[in-house]
Amino acid sequence: MNRYPNSSRLRDRPDVVRPRNALFGERRARVRAGVLATLVLAALLASGCGPSVGPASVGSQSVRSTSDPDLVAVPTQEPVAPGSTSGPCPASLARGELLRSAEWGLALRDEDFGVTRVVIWPFGYVAERDGGRLVLRAADGTVVARTGDRLHIEGGIVPGEAFLACGDIRVLDD
């Protein structure tokens, strides 16, 4: 199974770069969609309030109450500082079902770890009641997901086992 070193050397050379495939073009669009999220994390990191912040303190700082009876507050990251550039986002992955949570508004049933996690959503995300389900909306009002959907969320686990959602967030087609 071990490849011979010479083939590795050839493949690593800068002059044998492979072109991106179509999938990567698709990823570009998703990355753009996630720019806001990474900007938010940049602000978090710059302020020292990034992934080192436990979920309890994140929740107390960023779960905003609302007087709109249709809206449900969810934990979110801090807003982006004006003029900030795109920031780094942990490159791990969580997958699972989006659930209603009495404590956090929404939570993720992490199918890989078999636990329910609070998710710290990008700034501006809200949950909205829609019949018997909750709808997760992005800051621009776009519907991101509904409870019961199976999600792919990019980011990283922070102390307290919360998941910081700062990269691509999408519904998986089952």
Next chain:
Amino acid sequence: MTNRVVVEALKGDDVESALRARTMTLPPSAQVKVVDDLPTPAANFYGGLHGTGCTFGFTVWRYTTSDRRVTTAGHCGNAQSYNGTALSYMGDQQIGPGHDEQSHKMSGATYKNWIRDDAAGGTRAITAKTIRLYQNVGDWVCHYGLATGYGCGNIISVASGSCGGGGSGSIGIRVDGTSYDLAEGGDSGGPWFYNGVAKGTTSCQMGYDAIYVAIDVVESGLGATLLMAP
């Protein structure tokens, strides 16, 4: 020579009840042997293999070269598994400034100084390392991760924030993603290398760019040494 059946059972297991529940019986000649541990299939374990929501980085050792474990990113879940086998977390997660690493062991595994480096499961041997001090802007480096696979790029910064938390630390190494998409969710912890030389492990995505933690930073965080020989 005669054939015979030996059933191994863990201490405390109720073999009779288990057989009855499955409406099975053992032939009179069968022997039930009580053992402390059941055998597990031997498996090679090394960097670049796919973990739980993350990628493994490199094989390292601590105390003695026989005390081996495999790294991943500190911000990944501690309860990692590989190929359906639960791993043992070594309790060494580092997510302080500049750090983003932890390590795991797999029972019964054979640890190799290899990394997986392509989607087909190909591997290469790691026989050397470059510490952060000798990694420079403009260097060409390559990686493997479960999300984006194999890719390479030029280092554009050696003073970027990493994603372990506790502040950036500003010692992460950022690689230009112009030629390849170098990091997406699931790539964290995966190896960076050139030929057989270890460079570091993935921490962040930043558009198409990636930020990795240098291998010597990973080693110091874990109190471990990169395995560079079989």
